[in-house]
Amino acid sequence: MSDSVQNPARVVILGGGFAGVYTAKYLTKLLGRRRDVEVELLSEENYFVFQPLLPEVAAGGIAATHVVNPIRELVPKARFRCCSVASIDFEKKQVMVSQGAGLELVSVPYDQLVFCLGKVTHFANMPGVAEHALAMKDLADAFRLRNHVLRCLELADIEPDPDAKRALLSFVVAGGGFSGVETIGELAELVTRSLCYFPRIDPAEVRFSLVHAQQRILPEMPEALSLAARQILERRGVEMVLGARVRAASPSAVYLHDGRSLATRTFVCTVGTAPNPIVQSALAQGGFTQAELNGRAISAFATEPTLECAGRPGYWAVGDCAGIPSPTGQGLCPPTAQFAIREAKTCAANIVAAIDGQPKSRFAFRALGILASLGQRSAVAEMFGVRMSGFLAWFAWRTVYLAKLPGWVRRLRVALDWTLDLFFPRDITQLQVFQHEHLHVHHYEPGEAIVRQGQVGRELYLILKGEVEVSSSTSGKLVRLGAREVFGERAVLEDTRRNATVCATQAADVLVLSRADFHAMVQNLPVLRDYFADLLRVRHPDAMPAGGAAWDGLPKAPAVAPAELRAS
């Protein structure tokens, strides 16, 4: 704080993907040693993921840690805040964030606000897909997929039942865009190269399927390259399931709309995205204009060619959550990393111009090329108008991405990964670093606070042992609770802050139930529902209509916000 001038202009950037990190990078570069502008970047993760290489991480060609960079290292001159955005107060110009172990709500003031929130994975109208499909969107997805595939091989090697073995050795990817095509190509490479370690798996038992709604994979590519990609993959044994849409998924099968089903234990779904919930609520309540594509409103901010949100000076949008008029005059800029980086540069320059009262410039950029890797030293590419497929395209693909990867250490490590990968078999270590305990028990010693008034409440507590004291500064009431009693129910039910502080008076063990778990159980076990309805009626007579009717108005087991899943 010592090096800041009085009332610097505050630029707050929401999101740590390509758009957010590069906006911060260009902004701090332009600002140099200026002290009158402060840049702060907010993100849920403290690292930036180089998404184009995720399929290679999933296939074990590159270590997971080599495609991520700590944001603090990439933008050392910006402030960084690792937190979840809870809401935006457009009146007071502040972002409300939850951060820290106790999930305190903190306000972050801004003068200029940049939306770089991208999109989130969302599998609507496909029963079971959210539960059983793996996505290919962030590092955790890639990390999990790799370990899951290796687990399937381990199990298949010792599985006595032939049907079960077949499902373990069948790998299905939905979506024939870049992400889906690269994922099936890389998966095929991982499995094929690992089979030498599994003597009881016959290569003929392994099956790869790519499910795609259209007749042509890679529709963004020129038709000749789409066809080349398809031929390369088919030659390697990838079965094309074209013109087919996923209807549902279960732990052991994928069901298509045309009635077919594919028995599989590995289903990667690369289709299905939704706007970030913060973007959605800003569009609904913040007075922003929705972008339009082909005459239909889409869930993205309409921006001026300067990247300022239409009609809202001081607000900017970059990347996938922005509907930016294409410099060609037709439609919108595509949601690719290439464009996000260039948009970030224009946006940074225009923010400085806005602060300094200078004229702003228009976004102008033409795509340089388009590349898709297919695994096993082969790719398809069009660069500067030249089309390539096979090894040469693959070499170009590697070179381009190695050059784009931020940071020399990472580049060196990825280059080494690639080099070793040429000479050695894939690493088949199936990492088991996930926590499988479901519910958590916390222990508190006498005098310790378990929840504090004003915190964001996301858990319900059930006392297993000991005693606690509930005190509220507003009502002034003091209550003691003992074993088999619950507390924290109100904040979990009503999405408000904690209305009381709870301290252990004796050594206490408490069972912690997350909000999603609580809702799922209460709404589905009538006996629990009645129990909590009674409890609330007694404890909070003011809050409940007679007869506990409010229970019927409870939100459905909420689609848990990503923020909630990440908080640990």
Added chain:
Amino acid sequence: MSDSVQNPARVVILGGGFAGVYTAKYLTKLLGRRRDVEVELLSEENYFVFQPLLPEVAAGGIAATHVVNPIRELVPKARFRCCSVASIDFEKKQVMVSQGAGLELVSVPYDQLVFCLGKVTHFANMPGVAEHALAMKDLADAFRLRNHVLRCLELADIEPDPDAKRALLSFVVAGGGFSGVETIGELAELVTRSLCYFPRIDPAEVRFSLVHAQQRILPEMPEALSLAARQILERRGVEMVLGARVRAASPSAVYLHDGRSLATRTFVCTVGTAPNPIVQSALAQGGFTQAELNGRAISAFATEPTLECAGRPGYWAVGDCAGIPSPTGQGLCPPTAQFAIREAKTCAANIVAAIDGQPKSRFAFRALGILASLGQRSAVAEMFGVRMSGFLAWFAWRTVYLAKLPGWVRRLRVALDWTLDLFFPRDITQLQVFQHEHLHVHHYEPGEAIVRQGQVGRELYLILKGEVEVSSSTSGKLVRLGAREVFGERAVLEDTRRNATVCATQAADVLVLSRADFHAMVQNLPVLRDYFADLLRVRHPDAMPAGGAAWDGLPKAPAVAPAELRAS
């Protein structure tokens, strides 16, 4: 199967640590091309962890994947089975294992059985320690600790409350043995070197404490080296809390027996181990002799100097679960990797001798040296009688472990990690690859089996939507269940196999509760307890004494076996 002769002698090795992997390695080497002996190794993880480097993984000096090797790669000529051992049938000479997605029970026959099961982490009589302490035993521990520490730094950087900030910046390790000393040294290095990225953390706010029950750390080392290690650590700001024992832990503090407490969000407990449950039950029921140390029986197999279990030909024990008479004639062999590897060599030779009816040899080995790293290019060591501390010892430590690390690719990668670490700051990426959803919902399409009769039951199911059919081949009964009804309760309550098959008859969503979760909830919410007591009374009148009294006999929320936590 095609290359096996009729009735080969079957050697089954339980455990994939130093003892198990090296026994398999030496055995397959000795056997060469012999077809009359089959070696099979059983382990819960498909990789071998090079434990001595775990503290460096926790500190980010080495990538997690570089200290693990796939077991299939290390012992390509042995069969490998990734599974959990459920029990051993000593009569029929078979190991019962649970494996695969449905957790089917499979029997693995043996002629010679080698116990290499080591010990498990166990925090008894210290309330809250199992819940709130991190251990330093396997790869997941190291991986979690590193990410947890970086998360604390992220939160401390933006924490407005000074007390909360202090707890976030206080790092406590319990145990002054090798593991504890190396962990605090490496942690101090990680935090100190990462602070440059966190402008709002003052180095003076950071605190490291080592809690140790005795007055001297590293009691296994010569006294001069213990003292040197202590001085080196103290000079770096590690506070020694000696002669102190941990009494309890909560999410934000560690409590000592002498009444003191240390506010902290990071507590690593390196004390507290117990025998593997399989070893315990074999000792209790299998007719094995317990080892004795200083006249007291300990939970390990007493072995002959040939490593055969005392009085039980055909059974062998190697490593930490074995009480092997020391070749010096005094006491037992120490539980170190150095000894486990040498024991494995003798054991392998004696197993082949036993199969061939040749005389067996006695275990003979003297320790070569003893080393402990302290982080920041410093260590203490005694090798071949020479004592060293500081940089030279650290260099020796690195050289020895690099040479011991199995596999050239891993050695190259670790050497590169170490080289880059000399020139670049630590990677502060806080990986978020853990699953935070607690309860799981599964979706099933009509006709799919949810559980099959005979499977090991570890989950209870609550139907959220749809309908299922329960059919039992023994009772011949058919029952249909719908939304808000439960099934699978019996196998979860009684630890038996599934007594019926359950199939979806309509598209069904079911909530899956693990056994531990179920027990915790039922035993602590009286309303749920009554509900399930009634349910069981109606569904299984034969199994329940009148009045549902059996509920009082339910096992306490069980100390979940590691096998259960690992199955995914």
